[in-house]
Amino acid sequence: LHMGKTMKEDLTVVVKYIKQLYPPEFNVFSIYAELYHNYFASQAKKNAESHLEDKDIYLLLSWVHNFYPKDMRKDHALAKELDKVKLGSLLPSSLSKELEKKYLDSEEITVNNSLKKCLDKEIQRWKEDKEPEKLNGHFQSELLGIFVIQSMYSGQKRAQDISRAVGEELSQRLWKELPAFLRSYRDAFEDFKEKSKKHRYYKPILIANINNCWNFR
DSSP states (O other), rough: HHHHHHHHHHHHHIIIIIIGSSSSHHHHHHHHHHHHHHHHHHHHHHTTTSOOOOHHHHHHHIIIIIIIIIIIIOTTHHHHHHHHHOOOOOOOOHHHHHHHHHHHHHHHHHHHHHHHHHHHHHHHHSSOOOOEEEEEEEEEIIIIIIIHHHHHHHHHHHHHHHHHHHHHHHHHHHHHHHHHHHHHHHHHHHHHHHHOOOOOOOHHHHHHHHHHHHHHH
């Protein structure tokens, strides 16, 4: 953040006050921009090659795909001049792809674990002597029907915020995992239907789960 802010502010000063003090052939802005970019890129590469936590990988990828090319280099005071320089990406393509894979693997595991915990909590609820919650007057499991969809959507949204390509890749991965979750849900529900017919709230629980199916569809 400090480097980005410094680069943006200093290059703005170069555009407004320093560039016109030199002959055009000196390409003063290009020289400044390339030096700042090269230093920024070297620091990004150094960070990318070190051990990073998941949140740090996400932040670095956000800089590579989003903040740097869009927020910084498309700034109204700098865009015209920076378009002439062609600075390139903050990270080499191979290193960026490696980080993307780490992020996608981690996000996929996070979402899957979240879904598993959610289903485990739902199964535990079925065993309690408690009536299901009502949503808009209908029995429904807010935990399962809504939380599962939100977990998947949030994961996709985070990935999409990095870049469209990363978002699409995670979407494809999650859609492959969803059938396995739904099968686990179905098997658990069938087991409940078979073994819990004397449950005090057997019928409301059945209705709640049937109503969940509409959300999943």
